[in-house]
Every structure is written in C-alpha cells, then in structure tokens.
Amino acid sequence: MCYLEGCWSSFENPPLTHHSTFTDVCVITPDGEAIRAKVPTNTTDQSIGVQDGVTQVRAILRQRYGWDGKFEYIHHGTTTGTNAVLEGKGAKAGLIVTKGHKDILTVRRSQIPGGLGAWINYVQPEPLVPLERTVEAKERIQINGEVFHELDEEDFRNSLQDLKRQKPQAIAVSLLNSFSNKAHEERIRSILLEEFGSDVEVVTSTDVLPEIQEYERTVTTAANAIVKPVVKRYMKNLQKKLAKDTDTLRILKSDGDLTSVDLAGETPVRILMSGPAGGVKAVSHLVAKDTPYKNLITFDMGGTSTDCALLSGSEAIIRRETEVGSLTVRAPSVDVRTVGAGGGSIAIYNEFSKNFRVGPESSGATPGPAAYGKGGTQATVTDANLTLGYLPSKLLGGKFKLDVAASATAVESIAKQMGMDTITAAEGIIDLVNESMHGALRLVSVEQGYDPRDFALVALGGAGPMHANSLGKLLGSWPVIVPPSPGVLCAQGDAITKMSHESSCTYIKVFSDVEPKHLTKTLGDLKSGCVHTMKESLADEQAKLRVVYQSDMRYQGQAMTLTVDFSEDDTKDTSHLLSHLRTKFNESHEQQFSFSHTDVELEIMRLRVRVIDASEEVAMKPIEKASTSTPPEEAVVSRQTIVYEGKKVEATFWDREKITKAGIKIAGPAVVSEMDSNTLILPGHFGEVDAMGNILIWPETKAARDLKTHTKESAERLVREQPLLPALVGSALASIRREMDTLMQRCAMSPAIREQQDEFNVITNTRGQMLVGQFGSFIQQFLDGWKGTVEEGDVFVTNDVYQIDGAVSHLNDVIILVPIYYEHQLVGWAANFGHMTDVQGKVPGSLSINASTIYEDGLQIPIVKLYDKGVYNDALATVLFRNSRMPSWFQSDLIALVTACRTAATRVNELCARYGVQVYEAATDYLLEQN
Numbered sequence: 010m011c012y013l014e015g016c017w018s019s020f021e022n023p024p025l026t027h028h029s030t031f032t033d034v035c036v037i038t039p040d041g042e043a044i045r046a047k048v049p050t051n052t053t054d055q056s057i058g059v060q061d062g063v064t065q066v067r068a069i070l071r072q073r074y075g076w077d078g079k080f081e082y083i084h085h086g087t088t089t090g091t092n093a094v095l096e097g098k099g100a101k102a103g104l105i106v107t108k109g110h111k112d113i114l115t116v117r118r119s120q121i122p123g124g125l126g127a128w129i130n131y132v133q134p135e136p137l138v139p140l141e142r143t144v145e146a147k148e149r150i151q152i153n154g155e156v157f158h159e160l161d162e163e164d165f166r167n168s169l170q171d172l173k174r175q176k177p178q179a180i181a182v183s184l185l186n187s188f189s190n191k192a193h194e195e196r197i198r199s200i201l202l203e204e205f206g207s208d209v210e211v212v213t214s215t216d217v218l219p220e221i222q223e224y225e226r227t228v229t230t231a232a233n234a235i236v237k238p239v240v241k242r243y244m245k246n247l248q249k250k251l252a253k254d255t256d257t258l259r260i261l262k263s264d265g266d267l268t269s270v271d272l273a274g275e276t277p278v279r280i281l282m283s284g285p286a287g288g289v290k291a292v293s294h295l296v297a298k299d300t301p302y303k304n305l306i307t308f309d310m311g312g313t314s315t316d317c318a319l320l321s322g323s324e325a326i327i328r329r330e331t332e333v334g335s336l337t338v339r340a341p342s343v344d345v346r347t348v349g350a351g352g353g354s355i356a357i358y359n360e361f362s363k364n365f366r367v368g369p370e371s372s373g374a375t376p377g378p379a380a381y382g383k384g385g386t387q388a389t390v391t392d393a394n395l396t397l398g399y400l401p402s403k404l405l406g407g408k409f410k411l412d413v414a415a416s417a418t419a420v421e422s423i424a425k426q427m428g429m430d431t432i433t434a435a436e437g438i439i440d441l442v443n444e445s446m447h448g449a450l451r452l453v454s455v456e457q458g459y460d461p462r463d464f465a466l467v468a469l470g471g472a473g474p475m476h477a478n479s480l481g482k483l484l485g486s487w488p489v490i491v492p493p494s495p496g497v498l499c500a501q502g503d504a505i506t507k508m509s510h511e512s513s514c515t516y517i518k519v520f521s522d523v524e525p526k527h528l529t530k531t532l533g534d535l536k537s538g539c540v541h542t543m544k545e546s547l548a549d550e551q552a553k554l555r556v557v558y559q560s561d562m563r564y565q566g567q568a569m570t571l572t573v574d575f576s577e578d579d580t581k582d583t584s585h586l587l588s589h590l591r592t593k594f595n596e597s598h599e600q601q602f603s604f605s606h607t608d609v610e611l612e613i614m615r616l617r618v619r620v621i622d623a624s625e626e627v628a629m630k631p632i633e634k635a636s637t638s639t640p641p642e643e644a645v646v647s648r649q650t651i652v653y654e655g656k657k658v659e660a661t662f663w664d665r666e667k668i669t670k671a672g673i674k675i676a677g678p679a680v681v682s683e684m685d686s687n688t689l690i691l692p693g694h695f696g697e698v699d700a701m702g703n704i705l706i707w708p709e710t711k712a713a714r715d716l717k718t719h720t721k722e723s724a725e726r727l728v729r730e731q732p733l734l735p736a737l738v739g740s741a742l743a744s745i746r747r748e749m750d751t752l753m754q755r756c757a758m759s760p761a762i763r764e765q766q767d768e769f770n771v772i773t774n775t776r777g778q779m780l781v782g783q784f785g786s787f788i789q790q791f792l793d794g795w796k797g798t799v800e801e802g803d804v805f806v807t808n809d810v811y812q813i814d815g816a817v818s819h820l821n822d823v824i825i826l827v828p829i830y831y832e833h834q835l836v837g838w839a840a841n842f843g844h845m846t847d848v849q850g851k852v853p854g855s856l857s858i859n860a861s862t863i864y865e866d867g868l869q870i871p872i873v874k875l876y877d878k879g880v881y882n883d884a885l886a887t888v889l890f891r892n893s894r895m896p897s898w899f900q901s902d903l904i905a906l907v908t909a910c911r912t913a914a915t916r917v918n919e920l921c922a923r924y925g926v927q928v929y930e931a932a933t934d935y936l937l938e939q940n
Contacts, residue, residue: 087260101176103180137232144165146168156190179237188220212233261286267508272510278331283503287499305319307466316347329570364939367442372387379412380411382410387419396416458600471496493665516528559617566897640668648662663681665683678691720927749909753909757902770782787840790813805826820855823842839909846895847899889903
C-alpha cells in the first residue's frame with residue numbers, strides 16, 4: 010500500500026501572472042520511505058502534469074518493489090484557483106447586493122499599502138465584479154435577523170435583464186446582514202436558477218462566509234464565484250485521469266489541512282494558497298515532530314519571491330485571511346509573509362538617487378538570469394551567487410548548464426555603474442537580498458512577540474538553502490535546518506497532512522452580556538455540523554476526530570481581533586469559561602504587542618469550530634547511521650574557489666545523496682548539491698546530518714561577534730568605500746517603520762487610526778533629521794520648543810501646535826516622542842502621532858467648525874514627560890483620559906503610540922549592536938546626504 014501526493018511549485022512573473030513550472034510528486038511507502046519525482050507542468054491542463062508524475066513514480070515503484078497497485082489515497086495541492094485570480098482568467102461573474110450597496114467592491118476598506126501618505130500615488134485595483142454586472146435587490150434584513158423590508162421579487166427579476174444579456178458563468182449573492190438570516194439569499198438563489206438555468210454557478214455569502222463585515226463577506230463570495238467554475242472543471246478532469254490510480258483523492262487547503270474534492274469544488278476560495286501551505290505543513294510534520302526542534306521559522310525561496318512563516322510548538326500559525334496578489338479574502342491560511350526576493354530578483358542601481366536595491370522586479374523564467382543563457386543581461390541574485398562561486402556550473406543533476414561568463418558580465422555591468430569591482434558588487438547583491446528576507450523573517454517572528462533567537466531556521470525551495478546559513482547568522486537562529494529535497498518538500502508535506510473542516514458564526518457580544526450556557530450551545534451546534542461533514546468526507550462514521558474551539562476577540566473599540574483556542578474541557582467548565590478566555594486573550598495580546606488592558610471590556614466577534622482527522626499519522630523512516638562522522642571521499646564532486654567577505658577560500662562541493670547518513674559532519678566552506686537545490690555552508694560553520702536526513706548547520710563557536718571599533722572618521726571612510734552598507738541600514742529602518750505601522754493599526758481604537766491610517770511615524774538621527782518617514786520630522790521642532798532635560802527612559806507627549814511650530818495641525822493629533830539610547834548614548838529619536846477620536850472641545854470628536862479660539866477645539870497638551878526616566882506619570886495620564894469623551898480609546902491609542910516608539914528604539918539598538926554606533930551613524934548620514 011502506498012500513499013501519493015502531487016503538488017507543483019510555482020513562480021510569479023510581474024506584474025500579475027502566476028505560472029506553474031513543475032509538478033512535484035512524493036510517494037510514502039508503508040515502511041516510511043519517500044519516493045520523489047519532478048516533471049514539467051502542462052499549463053493548459055495541470056491535471057496532465059499530475060498524471061505524468063504519477064506515471065513516473067509508478068515506474069520507480071515497479072522497478073524497486075515490483076508494486077503496481079492502487080494508491081490508498083492521493084493528496085493534491087493546486088495553484089489552479091490562484092492562477093485564475095492572478096491572471097484574470099476566472100469565470101465571468103455577476104453580483105447581487107442589497108439596494109444602495111452597489112459600490113461595495115469599489116469602496117472596499119480604506120486601508121492601503123504604504124500608510125497615510127501612500128494615497129498620493131495609490132492605484133486602486135479593479136473590483137472583482139464590475140459595476141455593470143452588479144444588480145441591486147430591494148430588500149433589507151436587520152442585524153438581529155428580522156426582516157425589515159421583504160424582497161421585491163418582481164422588481165428583482167426585472168433588474169436581471171441586463172445581466173442576462175451579458176451571459177455570466179457565475180453569480181455571487183451577498184446581502185446586508187444575511188449572516189443573521191439567509192432567507193432572502195436563498196430565495197434569490199432560486200430565482201437566479203430559474204432565470205439563468207443550472208449551468209450558471211450561484212454562490213451565496215451564507216454558503217461561503219456567514220459572518221459580519223459586509224465588504225469581507227462580499228469580496229470572499231465574489232472570489233469564490235469567479236474561481237468555482239474553473240476549479241470544479243479542473244477537479245473533474247483530475248478525478249477522471251486518476252480514477253485508475255486511487256479511490257480517494259483529497260485537496261490541500263490554504264490552512265495546510267485537507268478537504269474532499271467536492272468541498273474544494275464548492276468553496277475553492279479556501280484552497281487559493283495551498284502551495285505555500287504545503288511547505289509549512291511539511292516542516293511541521295517532518296522537522297517539528299521528528300526532531301527536538303519545535304519552534305521553527307521557515308523561509309521558502311524560489312525564483313521570484315520568498316515565503317516566510319513561523320511554527321510555535323510545532324504548529325503553524327493560522328491567519329483568518331488569504332492574500333493573492335492585491336486580493337485579500339476572508340479564508341483561513343497559514344500565516345505566510347511574502348517578500349519580492351528570489352533567485353531571479355534583479356539588482357537595480359539608480360544613478361540619480363544613488364539608490365541600490367534588489368527586487369521586487371524579477372527576470373522570470375524568460376529570459377531568466379543571465380546564467381540561464383537565454384538572453385538575460387541584468388544581474389540577478391542567481392548571477393551573483395554564481396559569480397561568487399557558490400553554485401556548481403550544472404544544476405538539476407547535471408541536466409542544466411549555467412553560463413558563468415554571462416553571469417560575471419551582468420554583475421560587472423552594475424559594478425561599473427556603482428564604481429566598484431565585480432566581486433564587491435556580487436557580495437552586495439547577496440547582502441541586500443539577505444537583508445530583505447531578514448526583514449520579512451523578523452516580521453513573522455518579532456511582530457508576533459517571538460524572539461527569533463529562540464527558534465531554529467528551516468530552508469525550503471530551490472534557492473533557500475543557498476542563503477540559509479547567512480540568514481541564520483543575521484537572525485541568531487540555530488540550527489539552520491535543510492530538509493532532504495527542499496525544492497519538492499511541499500509534495501511530501503501534503504502526503505502526510507490530515508483532513509479538517511471548520512464552521513463559524515457571528516457572535517457579537519461584550520463579555521458582560523455573554524451567557525456561558527448560550528455560548529456553549531452555539532459552539533455545540535457548530536460542532537455537530539462539522540462532525541457530520543467530516544465523517545461524510547472520510548466515509549467513516551467511526552472516524553477518530555479532534556475538536557478545537559476558537560473565539561475571535563478584541564478589546565471593545567479595536568478593529569483587529571485575536572483568535573483564542575480552547576478545548577472541549579474548557580467548554581464544560583462554564584463557570585470559569587469567560588475568565589479563562591479573558592486570561593488567554595490578555596496573554597496573547599501581551600505576547601504579540603507587549604501590553605494588555607486588563608480592565609477594558611472584551612468583545613467576542615466570531616465563534617468557530619475546527620474538527621480534525623485524529624487517525625494515526627504517517628511515520629517517516631529514519632536514515633542509516635554512519636560508522637564515522639567523516640564524509641566519504643567519493644562524495645566529493647569538486648573543489649573550487651569561492652569568495653566570502655571579500656576573501657578567496659577553497660570550498661568542497663559534496664553530493665548530498667552520498668553523505669546522507671546520520672552523524673556525518675561537513676565542515677564549511679562547502680556546498681552540498683542535490684537534484685533540486687544547493688546548500689551553502691559558510692566558513693566557520695559546519696553541517697551535521699541528523700536521523701531524518703536533515704542537514705543541521707551550526708556555528709563552530711558561539712562566541713560574540715567581534716566588531717571592529719571605529720572612530721567617526723574611520724566609519725565615514727568605511728561607508729564611502731562600501732556604499733552598500735547604508736543601503737542595508739536603510740532597508741532595515743524601512744522594515745522597522747512597517748512594524749510600527751502594523752502595531753498602530755492593530756492596537757489603536759480611534760477609527761481615524763485603525764480605518765483611515767491617520768497615524769504617522771518617523772525615525773531620526775540625534776539632530777532630528779528624518780531617516781525614514783513620509784511627511785518630515787517632528788523632532789527638530791520639538792527640540793526647538795523643549796527647554797528641559799532629555800534622559801534615558803523619557804517619553805514625551807504633546808499636541809501643542811504652537812509650541813512645536815506646526816509639526817501637527819490640530820489638537821487631535823497627539824505625538825509621542827522617544828529618545829533612543831544605545832549603551833547610554835543618544836543615537837536617535839522615534840516619534841509617532843495618531844489622530845485621537847476626542848480630546849475634549851465643544852463638540853464630540855473635537856475640531857468644531859464653529860470654534861473661534863483654540864480653546865474650543867480641545868485640550869492643549871504642552872510638551873511634557875509622560876515617562877520621566879522610565880517612571881510613568883500617572884497623574885498626567887489621568888488628566889488626559891478624564892478630559893476625553895472616549896477615555897478608554899484615548900488610553901489604548903496612547904499606549905499603542907508609546908509601544909510603537911519603544912519597538913523602534915529596540916530595533917535601532919539591534920542595528921547599533923550589529924554594525925557599531927559609529928558605522929550606524931555614518932551610514933545614516935550618508936543616506937541623508939544622498940537623499
């Protein structure tokens with residue numbers, strides 16, 4: 010009996026195309042051995058690639074075991090739905106909405122990438138369904154489920170005539186408040202089937218997402234309608250082609266679990282990101298469960314982008330949204346952050362601004378990097394790696410020859426633009442792409458309250474192992490783990506994952522209004538439906554199942570929610586259920602944002618039940634143990650010179666298959682090659698093969714990094730000799746600023762901040778000159794207006810438009826300013842303002858249009874210390890909160906502002922520790938000089 014999984018790896022070509030290049034297949038035999046294959050994908054019909062892959066592994070199984078039976082099951086991850094969204098090749102869809110809400114997909118949410126100032130050049134994506142195919146229905150359901158206005162069926166049928174002429178292939182239905190009563194959506198479904206016939210797919214929001222928040226529900230339903238005909242057609246082809254190979258076909262979802270073919274076809278919006286999920290799920294099973302390392306950060310680096318994720322206690326973190334290109338839908342997915350950094354990322358130098366960057370532009374598959382010999386001339390990450398000697402001259406087991414000379418020429422071209430030698434430019438490209446990935450890896454760890462030094466780093470994808478050792482150094486994450494066949498790992502992950510199903514409902518109640526017995530009854534109803542669906546999908550009424558309960562909660566006034574998991578035993582203890590949920594929520598908020606509000610009212614928004622297949626897991630077979638730690642000499646492929654930190658050293662290239670015995674150690678510098686990837690082990694590090702065939706990379710010594718001491722003059726010389734240093738520092742500062750923005754929008758309660766992004770942060774040098782920001786620095790005006798002392802641990806607050814010389818324009822904009830100290834030396838400032846909802850004044854919200862003096866606008870806060878040498882000024886804070894009509898919002902916003910600035914101070918300290926204060930300051934001065 011064998012288990013088989015097919016999953017294809019993908020790459021993206023800007024601006025919005027997504028093509029699958031290979032179909033990866035992995036068979037798990039009864040004794041836990043993995044048999045792998047990789048075949049080209051047929052882009053016209055991806056099921057052909059799956060069939061080809063199955064045929065190839067069948068040949069291996071016949072040759073090796075004489076086996077030619079049916080697979081017990083086939084698990085499959087697909088990018089079919091993803092491609093339909095990215096390429097705009099989904100079904101032609103219509104949309105039915107409540108009268109007056111026709112513009113819902115155009116208005117969308119007000120948040121945009123890049124913060125407040127990004128509105129200047131933001132180009133809004135086209136709505137999924139255009140206005141000309143959107144039909145309004147005269148009806149209205151109230152939020153409590155009562156019918157306020159009956160559906161006008163005659164008017165609705167008349168309104169459909171223009172849509173009928175446009176001949177849609179699918180129609181989405183999303184009515185206001187339908188989550189509380191689906192009667193009108195069901196009636197409209199019946200009318201649509203009568204008017205359009207059964208060939209048109211009709212998707213209602215209560216089928217897909219019966220939850221509050223009209224835009225999210227509508228865009229998710231529309232996305233489901235657009236991809237449903239495409240995915241259902243693909244599933245039908247796949248079942249037909251694999252009918253002789255298995256009786257059980259399952260599909261991977263975006264959250265890393267499996268679903269049935271029928272459910273995948275009905276709600277394909279839940280399988281849009283099954284590709285990245287497969288890799289993370291593989292790490293969960295093959296690394297976290299089979300090694301001592303349970304806390305893991307993963308990065309999957311391909312040709313165009315890198316996907317980063319975090320596993321805490323062996324479980325992947327799940328987010329409630331799925332992002333595909335510019336589209337965000339409300340569907341669970343593995344929390345993966347993507348950065349435009351891959352092997353094909355292009356190095357670009359701007360002569361005018363002296364700015365050097367790598368990506369997000371990519372060479373794609375055609376022409377690809379110069380190394381591919383297909384006409385590419387721009388330097389890419391792959392070209393830099395080849396120029397430095399890190400890659401062998403042939404890839405894919407010797408089938409693909411690289412053009413070393415073309416790579417060197419491409420890198421030399423950009424080196425001449427920057428006035429440096431080719432090797433320095435190549436190292437600069439690698440350092441900058443590593444810095445970009447480092448920022449993304451920090452976001453998935455630090456942004457969620459985790460210290461990356463407490464995690465091991467796992468490298469996936471064809472390019473990941475080449476950069477893994479360097480990223481381990483940057484993060485301080487050890488060991489760096491490279492699983493076997495990292496380029497096809499998603500297929501193996503899909504093979505050993507389990508089925509799950511979840512149901513959710515809107516449940517909007519503050520804790521003081523929640524009746525625990527009613528809460529548990531609602532959860533029980535959700536559980537019954539989930540259990541029935543799972544047993545039906547598994548075709549087993551006696552199936553072992555595990556139930557997880559979830560509650561999406563927030564402090565009343567916040568926009569974001571945090572998901573709290575709890576167990577069956579928790580639901581039985583109704584007398585302590587709410588206090589248990591409050592404790593878990595506060596702990597989660599403290600973990601992620603470094604503060605919590607123990608006295609603020611909590612609010613439940615949604616309840617959810619996940620039911621998971623609890624059958625026995627597939628066990629993987631450990632590899633043979635080596636008799637000695639010394640690798641066999643016949644495993645040496647070659648020895649060649651590589652360049653590391655400007656120095657030439659000899660590296661040994663090893664054949665991974667011939668060193669895959671537990672206990673073998675490989676000293677750096679070395680490159681370990683296999684069919685789908687190459688692992689670089691740096692000087693001063695070694696790789697050790699564990700019992701599961703993973704390579705664990707460790708530093709030879711864990712001594713603190715020896716930083717060279719610089720004077721101001723020597724640091725300035727260094728920066729001018731190595732202009733890539735400021736680029737690295739600038740990239741890190743930009744990442745810090747994004748972290749501040751995220752914290753503010755998730756934790757603030759004032760709608761102007763959380764909805765309209767009316768907050769702005771800045772990081773400056775000691776003189777108050779802006780290093781990163783949008784509208785300029787507040788610090789210089791503050792320094793001119795403040796006549797007192799500045800001490801370590803101080804936090805300043807003000808909204809005085811006169812004292813800070815118009816740095817803000819009205820009293821609602823409250824500013825927090827924090828001096829940044831490193832080893833008791835002032836190295837810069839962090840500041841953040843946010844538009845508070847109410848700061849007193851003659852009208853709610855302050856800012857009266859009838860105000861004739863500033864005193865009618867609100868409370869003026871002169872520059873004052875909210876914290877004096879780290880001591881909180883509670884009396885001042887009480888005065889501020891007392892003079893707001895929304896004191897809890899004011900308090901939460903103020904805490905968020907302080908936390909954002911302190912977070913920036915912590916990150917700048919890390920930069921100073923990494924480069925040294927003098928080099929950090931010289932680099933930031935260089936950035937100012939060039940900008």
